[in-house]
Amino acid sequence: MAAENETSGIERLSDKNFQVWKFQIVILFKAHDIYDIVSGKEKLLETFDDKKKKEWERKDAKAQKYIVSTIEKTPLMHIVNCTTSKQMFDKLCTIYERDSEQQKYSLLQDFFNLKFEKGSDVVSHISKIENLAYRLKSINQEVDEKMVISKILVTLPEQYKYFISAWESMSSEEKTLTNLTSRLISEESRCHLEEPKTESLAFRANELACFKYKKNQNISRYYGNKNSDEKRCFKCNSNTHLANLCSKTLGNNSRQCCRICKKNNHAEKDCFFSSR
Numbered sequence: 001m002a003a004e005n006e007t008s009g010i011e012r013l014s015d016k017n018f019q020v021w022k023f024q025i026v027i028l029f030k031a032h033d034i035y036d037i038v039s040g041k042e043k044l045l046e047t048f049d050d051k052k053k054k055e056w057e058r059k060d061a062k063a064q065k066y067i068v069s070t071i072e073k074t075p076l077m078h079i080v081n082c083t084t085s086k087q088m089f090d091k092l093c094t095i096y097e098r099d100s101e102q103q104k105y106s107l108l109q110d111f112f113n114l115k116f117e118k119g120s121d122v123v124s125h126i127s128k129i130e131n132l133a134y135r136l137k138s139i140n141q142e143v144d145e146k147m148v149i150s151k152i153l154v155t156l157p158e159q160y161k162y163f164i165s166a167w168e169s170m171s172s173e174e175k176t177l178t179n180l181t182s183r184l185i186s187e188e189s190r191c192h193l194e195e196p197k198t199e200s201l202a203f204r205a206n207e208l209a210c211f212k213y214k215k216n217q218n219i220s221r222y223y224g225n226k227n228s229d230e231k232r233c234f235k236c237n238s239n240t241h242l243a244n245l246c247s248k249t250l251g252n253n254s255r256q257c258c259r260i261c262k263k264n265n266h267a268e269k270d271c272f273f274s275s276r
Contacts, residue, residue, distance in 0.1 A: 013071040018096035019138035034059045038085045122184040
């Protein structure tokens, strides 16, 4: 169980992440004082007595366990005939470091093609971009902070357009990845707080039924010819005014303007928008 906990944070070796796996597994070897066994610096000598021999074999077995428990099935098949941790590690390095140029090409495509996934959050999105940048750096493909910042900004959803404008007006000293991440998290929280208000207003508008045609897609005073896309007056078929301002309704009589909606076809007490 202890070994499983120690290796749980290591990304399992596959065809695309050798450099990341190598970096993590070497740190684990060094932390447990077994890297010299894996690298071949500390060899099993014939002059060792039984105690030293058993200690060396114990360390080697521990290194083998770390390797086997952190790789996928495909790379595992390459080392099934190996008898020491050094043989295992050397064979994996020989196979996967040879393909680093192809990995570089594939990761660059992933980096430039990455988009903001619908339903995702900014922290997850930034983490994906940083992870790809880290992988590229591990195979000697430089991706600096400015490239990462630019990639984040160009992949943000439309709702962040005003944030991007504000960011571009900041001084160069403030344009750091840490600052961008912090500000985006705050901006995302603010957007989430505003969403319920917007949804509430949209719901209320959809529920206002038309008392002329009994539909909730429109309010009757804005309703025109129901067979036309234009908003025409249903009394005189003109599109120059609304039905409630039609001369056929008002005649020549002028009425005091309602202080609530600013229309003059009703009294304030009868106003549709009255809070009574």
